[in-house]
Amino acid sequence: MRIDIITCVPKLLESPFAHSITQRAQEKGLVEVHIHDLREYTEDKHRAVDDYAFGGGAGMVMMIEPIARCIEALKGERKYDEIIYFTPDGARLDQKMTNTLSLQKNLLMLCGHYKGVDERIREYFITKEISIGDYVLSGGELAAAVLSDAIIRLIPGVLSDETSALTDSFQDNLLAPPVYTRPAEWQGMEVPEVLLSGNHKKIDEWRETEALKRTKERRPDLLE
Ligand code: ADE
Secondary structure (H helix, E strand, C coil): EEEEEEECCHHHHCCCCHHHHHHHHCCCCCCCCCCEEHHHHHCCCCCCEEECCCEHHHHHHHCCHHHHHHHHHHHHCCCCCCEEEEEEEEEEHHHHHHHHHHCCEEEEEECEEEECCCCHHHHHHHCCEEEECCCCCCCCCHHCCCCCCCHHCCCCCCCCCCCHHHCCCHHHHCCCCCCCCCCCCCCCCCCHHHHHHCHHHHHHHHHHHHHHHHHHHHHHHHHH
């Protein structure tokens, strides 16, 4: 898979792809992540990528031309399965959406900043608009990092234990059961005995029961 991310703050996206699972996925050649600095596509002598909003009001709007130039250049090199824009008024990201996107080959992500991008960019280029939750971020960069991370861990071969992504919360609409490691007793609190029993059938049953219990208590909406 290849992920291209367009941003006017490329530094914000350095760390999320430079460590841990996303880094290893790139080293293994399972995903390529390319960050594109929008300011390299402006012809403005101050490298501005935003301008005042027509109609007035607070906040700047990201201009059409640098974004259009950047997207056209990338589209000229390959076909994108989706061109994603991050915005609070997009469809709410969930595991189903990340599962679907993890099957794609080329994803292009556009990060908005300030008051967002000129509406015509959305109408002309964008195939999917995504929100990562009902709150407002300063820009789409953290949303792009969240989505990319959620997608990358689903790519076959990325996680060393192949079954690990399948037992994540939200797969099968269930939250994950509690997990424990050593020591078996801490502050008088003991690890559930079944987990020490070595009986894998019993352990699987316990995990299933706990996952269901936790989902009923915390997220009954997932079971509807
Ligand atoms: N940009 C600003 N807020 C956002 C959010 N909640 N989700 C995605 N992109 C955003």
